Amino acid sequence: MSRAFAERYEAEFGLSIPEWRVMAVLGEGEPLLTQAVIARTGMDRVKVSRAVIRLADKGLIRRDPHPEDGRAQVLSLAPPGLALYGRILPRAHALQAELAEVLSPAEIAALGDMLDRLHRRAARLLGEEEG
Incomplete structure (x- = not known):
């Protein structure tokens, strides 16, 4: 991007x-x-x-x-x-x-969820837990 x-x-x-x-x-x-x-x-x-x-x-x-x-x-x-x-x-x-455009609305939602979970996990691994 x-x-x-x-x-x-x-x-x-x-x-x-x-x-x-x-x-x-x-x-x-x-x-x-x-x-x-x-x-x-x-x-x-x-x-x-x-x-x-x-x-x-x-x-x-x-x-x-x-x-x-x-x-x-x-x-x-x-x-x-x-x-x-x-x-x-x-x-x-x-x-x-x-x-x-190459993704369906369901795929976009799933991708957003996956990226959010990865972000939260990375923050925990780095000791930067979010509230």
């Missing part, structure tokens, strides 16, 4: 896969600490850090100091980032739908 996205949209929007993953997580709503972005994207700290720096340099995200922890940063989409997210999201959904 990421490779298909990169091939179609990297040149048009100027975003790498890690940059898009960070934007996608931040586009879901509330500002997040860098640690939360790392957890939600499943990417390592270095990839997230580099993507955050590039996105901030492009003016697409804001990095604000955490009010209680001066070492932590609170990340959010800046207005240009929100606008770009709004342009990309419908295309990403269309690509996802195009890929899923």
